[in-house]
Amino acid sequence: MGRRRRFDLDHGVEALCAGDRAALGRAITLVESRREADRIDADALVHRLLPYAGQALRVGITGMPGVGKSTLIEALGQRLVAAGQRVAVLAVDPSSARSGGSILGDKTRMTQLARDPRAFIRPSPSGGALGGVARRTRETIVLVEAAGYDVVLVETVGVGQSEVMVANMVDFFLVLTLAGGGDELQGIKRGILELCDLLVVTKADGDNMQAARRARAEYEGALALMPPRSPGWKPRVGICSAVTGEGLDALWQAVQEHRAVLRGSGEWERRRGEQRVHWLWQSIRDGLQEALERDDGVRRRLAELEQAVRNGATSPDVAAAQVLAAFLSRG
Amino acid sequence: MGRRRRFDLDHGVEALCAGDRAALGRAITLVESRREADRIDADALVHRLLPYAGQALRVGITGMPGVGKSTLIEALGQRLVAAGQRVAVLAVDPSSARSGGSILGDKTRMTQLARDPRAFIRPSPSGGALGGVARRTRETIVLVEAAGYDVVLVETVGVGQSEVMVANMVDFFLVLTLAGGGDELQGIKRGILELCDLLVVTKADGDNMQAARRARAEYEGALALMPPRSPGWKPRVGICSAVTGEGLDALWQAVQEHRAVLRGSGEWERRRGEQRVHWLWQSIRDGLQEALERDDGVRRRLAELEQAVRNGATSPDVAAAQVLAAFLSRG
Numbered sequence: 001m002g003r004r005r006r007f008d009l010d011h012g013v014e015a016l017c018a019g020d021r022a023a024l025g026r027a028i029t030l031v032e033s034r035r036e037a038d039r040i041d042a043d044a045l046v047h048r049l050l051p052y053a054g055q056a057l058r059v060g061i062t063g064m065p066g067v068g069k070s071t072l073i074e075a076l077g078q079r080l081v082a083a084g085q086r087v088a089v090l091a092v093d094p095s096s097a098r099s100g101g102s103i104l105g106d107k108t109r110m111t112q113l114a115r116d117p118r119a120f121i122r123p124s125p126s127g128g129a130l131g132g133v134a135r136r137t138r139e140t141i142v143l144v145e146a147a148g149y150d151v152v153l154v155e156t157v158g159v160g161q162s163e164v165m166v167a168n169m170v171d172f173f174l175v176l177t178l179a180g181g182g183d184e185l186q187g188i189k190r191g192i193l194e195l196c197d198l199l200v201v202t203k204a205d206g207d208n209m210q211a212a213r214r215a216r217a218e219y220e221g222a223l224a225l226m227p228p229r230s231p232g233w234k235p236r237v238g239i240c241s242a243v244t245g246e247g248l249d250a251l252w253q254a255v256q257e258h259r260a261v262l263r264g265s266g267e268w269e270r271r272r273g274e275q276r277v278h279w280l281w282q283s284i285r286d287g288l289q290e291a292l293e294r295d296d297g298v299r300r301r302l303a304e305l306e307q308a309v310r311n312g313a314t315s316p317d318v319a320a321a322q323v324l325a326a327f328l329s330r331g
Numbered sequence: 332m333g334r335r336r337r338f339d340l341d342h343g344v345e346a347l348c349a350g351d352r353a354a355l356g357r358a359i360t361l362v363e364s365r366r367e368a369d370r371i372d373a374d375a376l377v378h379r380l381l382p383y384a385g386q387a388l389r390v391g392i393t394g395m396p397g398v399g400k401s402t403l404i405e406a407l408g409q410r411l412v413a414a415g416q417r418v419a420v421l422a423v424d425p426s427s428a429r430s431g432g433s434i435l436g437d438k439t440r441m442t443q444l445a446r447d448p449r450a451f452i453r454p455s456p457s458g459g460a461l462g463g464v465a466r467r468t469r470e471t472i473v474l475v476e477a478a479g480y481d482v483v484l485v486e487t488v489g490v491g492q493s494e495v496m497v498a499n500m501v502d503f504f505l506v507l508t509l510a511g512g513g514d515e516l517q518g519i520k521r522g523i524l525e526l527c528d529l530l531v532v533t534k535a536d537g538d539n540m541q542a543a544r545r546a547r548a549e550y551e552g553a554l555a556l557m558p559p560r561s562p563g564w565k566p567r568v569g570i571c572s573a574v575t576g577e578g579l580d581a582l583w584q585a586v587q588e589h590r591a592v593l594r595g596s597g598e599w600e601r602r603r604g605e606q607r608v609h610w611l612w613q614s615i616r617d618g619l620q621e622a623l624e625r626d627d628g629v630r631r632r633l634a635e636l637e638q639a640v641r642n643g644a645t646s647p648d649v650a651a652a653q654v655l656a657a658f659l660s661r662g
Contacts, residue, residue: 273641283651288619310604320614
């Protein structure tokens with residue numbers, strides 16, 4: 001990457017909008033780069049492409065490892081491309097942000113879809129803080145939309161804050177879970193029921209069928225106790241099998257009904273606008289905290305202050321005032 | 332308030348630690364003041380009192396208006412003081428932060444408890460942003476603890492972010508709900524089940540009894556689907572009646588069991604330390620955002636940038652970079 005030539009903006013925009021996969025790949029690499037010069041080019045590129053973006057249907061898909069995300073995306077993606085849709089699959093993996101290696105969006109786990117010219121699969125950008133992963137993912141959504149993909153599937157693993165992050169950048173949030181042996185706890189994570197537009201119990205085939213149906217009933221009960229995220233949409237629960245194809249049509253049917261309802265009420269556009277403003281403020285707050293933590297005067301103080309606050313020797317607000325004074329008085 | 336004399340720190344600390352109610356009232360007024368001079372005194376006071384604080388059992392209580400919070404607190408509080416405990420009741424009401432008037436902690440709704448010398452009831456501080464309300468509430472907890480109260484009940488209404496805020500400053504989070512007519516939705520709010528250590532269905536008496544028992548069973552099912560907040564404690568569901576007293580003993584029993592379990596595992600102290608660090612960073616972030624929004628160069632740009640981002644003309648991150656540059660380059 002260090003030897004990469006400077007990005008040719010005009011040509012990049014033209015080729016990408018023409019649907020050139022190589023150009024799209026280079027553009028994503030640019031957006032994922034953390035070199036200063038690349039950052040400037042990436043901002044310019046994203047800005048140029050904004051007018052061509054926003055037309056795709058953005059679907060977030062989450063579930064614990066082993067729930068069968070890749071298998072479902074492979075099966076769903078093949079149906080979508082067969083129906084003439086162009087499908088982009090992006091992966092968000094905060095654990096790869098920690099470990100520096102990506103475990104998601106692995107093309108070897110979506111062999112059929114990866115080979116299809118109408119599909120584009122991109123693994124999780126590795127390295128960097130969650131805020132950076134969020135930014136690169138949102139920018140990549142702009143790129144694939146400008147490249148003409150009709151559906152963007154954003155896959156994330158049930159770890160850390162990644163679902164909340166993804167739920168805030170998609171139109172529809174799909175949660176996958178397994179029918180556990182009477183104990184569903186391991187299958188789902190705190191706060192996730194709150195985010196989902198559709199919960200699907202996977203691997204509903206063979207001997208699993210009964211357990212899957214039981215789990216569906218239980219989750220329907222749980223979701224009925226929660227006010228829906230949107231006035232126009234009551235979260236649903238389904239079962240599916242990537243093997244038999246059971247439930248895949250119903251799944252996509254729900255996604256499309258959801259879009260029709262929210263578009264009809266105007267909530268669709270309103271929500272996207274709110275998501276953009278949400279990311280503006282998120283990006284501002286992240287930037288402020290980064291600047292603060294980079295500040296020498298602050299770094300010297302912060303460690304000991306945090307310790308003093310933790311053990312109750314100093315009040316959080318007095319310590320915060322000292323940190324802020326050290327930061328804002330500088331320059 | 333404008334005519335109030337400067338606060339006498341030494342005398343204030345002494346009188347407050349001696350349990351002088353008037354001194355406690357003056358100290359809370361000082362902490363709630365938004366005058367600069369008072370802020371300095373308040374910081375000094377809280378800092379002086381920290382060594383005497385932290386001994387109380389802090390219980391957050393939430394529920395939608397009409398669920399019977401005040402009635403339950405009145406009944407519970409009377410039992411606690413009858414058992415020799417000193418009880419402080421604080422109220423957090425974000426709506427009062429907006430309207431400027433408090434609707435909670437109204438002594439006229441806790442007449443018996445308000446008259447008891449072993450109880451201290453303080454309405455919600457009115458005015459100011461949620462961050463300010465949070466700070467004043469946390470500081471008030473320090474004051475009442477230093478004044479020797481054994482139990483601090485922090486009441487909040489089921490509105491906005493107040494529950495998350497309160498859950499982050501107490502040891503035990505109690506959620507009250509009503510048995511709805513088959514539809515529990517109105518009774519509970521998004522994300523609340525995730526926070527609660529104990530969910531109690533109120534007004535379980537007379538004709539309501541059956542519905543309350545049904546609701547309890549339903550909520551037990553829902554909570555079973557959520558991983559507990561603490562490895563050592565599985566959230567419980569109970570019913571209670573402030574009229575017949577049904578369930579009040581079990582309620583307090585759960586609070587004490589919870590404390591015993593978490594203290595035994597060391598999670599109690601660890602959690603308090605984490606809460607303090609959480610508030611340090613919250614306070615830092617709030618302060619940074621306030622400073623940013625106060626900045627002239629920023630304010631000029633922000634409105635139009637936010638609009639450009641909302642309608643998709645500018646990317647959130649490019650806009651954020653402009654805001655940050657305008658802010659951090661100043662001075």
